[in-house]
Amino acid sequence: MSNSDKPLAGKRAVVTRAPEQSAEFIAQLESYGAEVLSFPSIRIAPPENLAALDRAVTELEKFDWMIFTSRNAVNSFVARLKSLGISPELGTERAFSTKVAVIGAATGRDARSAGLAPDLEAQESRSEALAAELSDQLRGKCVLLPRGDRADSTLPTALREAGADVVEVIAYRTIRPDSFDPSVVESIREGQVDVITLFSPSAFENLTAEIGLEPLRRHSGKIWIASIGPTTSAAVRESGLPVAIESPSASSAALCAVIAEFFRNRANRGTATL
Secondary structure, three states, X not given: OOHHHOOOOOOEEEEOOOHHHHHHHHHHHHHOOOEEEEOOOOEEEOOOOOHHHHHHHHOHHXXXXXXXXXXXXXXXXXXXXXXXXXXXXXXXXXXXXXXXXXXXXXXXXXXXXXXXXXXXXOOOOOHHHHHHHHHHHOOOOEEEEEEEOOOOOHHHHHHHHOOOEEEEEEEEEEEOOOOOOHHHHHXXXXXXXXXXXXXXXXXXXXXXXXXXXXXXXXXEOOEEEXXXXXXXXXXXXXXXXXXXXXXXXXXXXXXHHHHHHHHHHHHHHHHHOO
16 A cells, blocks of 8 residues: 555554454554554453353253344353353354354454354344344244343344343443553543544543543544444434544444545545645
8 A cells, every 4th residue: 555545644543442352453544554542441351240141151052042242242252151161163063053143244253263153144233233134033032142231222122122032141341441551641632643443332431531521522623533333423422522433334444444534535625725
């Protein structure tokens, strides 16, 4: 990629995802020329009480479908399977008959890597889309929904409306990190970054708890907020801050592409006024 094809050259992008989840996204941003500042604003932790998760894990055969909406859900669930001595795969065949559905290509990749090859991958990265695709297969069926402690009710409501018996279990908690990089905190507060990328409402909540809303309001129009999708965007807007960039699908590649396009368009407009 030539310098002319690097619309993020000279731009500083803050990545709020955990390091173990952000390597691909960081590489994508850097390929467009960005300087990336890592600022993990969430940490994934096990549930405080594992009883409900363990009960579901040991009774998988009672469920017709298992639905994963995130990589965190897949990885946390599989980690618990293995900790209880249950392999998600047996040779080349899945060790249980429960069907698996996922939202998002990245979630699907992690599921396949863990031996949970999806029977259905939602064409759109939205809970409503998955419920709609499954609707004719759900009536009277038992569905296991491993999820985070901060997940909203959109998907379980849609599944129940389609006639499913839904069992929700907390597979992981999203908590605030113990500490933050003070140099990145200072850069954001001083308006020395160009874009902040957000992958969840909790990432935004923890970011603003550390940074404060006032610096972000003061630098609005200089620091742009890029969101993975409508749920995260809604959380940002509820705080009174604008969302300049929203990904058309819940993937890091899509978010990176729209960030690059946003700054490319701004550069072109600036050139046109010269």
